[in-house]
Amino acid sequence: GNSVTQMEGPVTLSEEAFLTINCTYTATGYPSLFWYVQYPGEGLQLLLKATKADDKGSNKGFEATYRKETTSFHLEKGSVQVSDSAVYFCALSDRLGSGNTGKLIFGQGTTLQVKP
Amino acid sequence: DSGVTQTPKHLITATGQRVTLRCSPRSGDLSVYWYQQSLDQGLQFLIQYYNGEERAKGNILERFSAQQFPDLHSELNLSSLELGDSALYFCASSATGGGVETQYFGPGTRLLVL
Numbered sequence: 001g002n003s004v005t006q007m008e009g010p011v012t013l014s015e016e017a018f019l020t021i022n023c024t025y026t027a028t029g030y031p032s033l034f035w036y037v038q039y040p041g042e043g044l045q046l047l048l049k050a051t052k053a054d055d056k057g058s059n060k061g062f063e064a065t066y067r068k069e070t071t072s073f074h075l076e077k078g079s080v081q082v083s084d085s086a087v088y089f090c091a092l093s094d095r096l097g098s099g100n101t102g103k104l105i106f107g108q109g110t111t112l113q114v115k116p
Numbered sequence: 117d118s119g120v121t122q123t124p125k126h127l128i129t130a131t132g133q134r135v136t137l138r139c140s141p142r143s144g145d146l147s148v149y150w151y152q153q154s155l156d157q158g159l160q161f162l163i164q165y166y167n168g169e170e171r172a173k174g175n176i177l178e179r180f181s182a183q184q185f186p187d188l189h190s191e192l193n194l195s196s197l198e199l200g201d202s203a204l205y206f207c208a209s210s211a212t213g214g215g216v217e218t219q220y221f222g223p224g225t226r227l228l229v230l
Contacts, residue, residue, distance in 0.1 A: 031215075034218075036221075042223060043118065043206055043221035043222050043224050044206065044208075045221070046218045046219070046220075049216075049218065051216045089159065093215040093216070094215070101164055101171050101172035101213060101215065102149070102164060102172075102210055102213045102215050102219065103149075103161050103172045103174060104219060106158060106159040107158075108158045109158065109159070
């Protein structure tokens with residue numbers, strides 16, 4: 001079945017450090033890939049997405065490239081800020097496998113803590 | 117603010133009871149999704165509705181049911197509650213429910229079963 005695997009957290013970085021959060025997936029069809037972020041006490045917000053192979057999603061300095069050959073969608077940011085502290089979720093929507101229903105399958109989430 | 121509203125924000129109840137969680141989607145969105153977030157299971161898809169009709173079902177227990185009304189708001193009914201049902205329940209909405217769309221999440225309802 002479809003699944004998403006994220007690197008274990010928590011990840012603790014100093015401000016202005018480089019961030020990578022690894023995400024790999026298994027899917028039967030042609031998935032769209034998403035990164036969602038959850039700030040403390042809030043719901044999830046879309047951070048970025050990519051809908052086909054080699055697409056790069058980007059937003060607020062974060063980037064991720066849809067790599068079909070390695071089934072990966074790693075999240076990167078060149079210089080993190082304290083305000084980036086949150087839980088990050090990688091997710092997929094398998095249009096073919098789920099009949100284009102939009103059902104999201106999430107990874108387990110990675111907690112990022114950025115220290116000043 | 118995502119535009120998705122959920123009520124109540126917090127709910128404390130006892131085992132064996134029944135509760136109803138309510139969700140109003142973003143204006144113009146026809147599809148509503150329900151997800152459960154718990155420490156042991158993570159974020160799991162429960163069910164999706166599109167324009168009043170059930171579109172997809174995930175790991176939703178038989179004790180749970182949902183519906184989407186003509187005004188597009190949705191309710192998730194949880195009955196015969198058990199301690200393990202304690203979780204954060206999110207509602208999300210999207211325009212037409214397709215796989216490439218962004219889903220907009222509400223702030224969640226935190227359910228505690230004692």
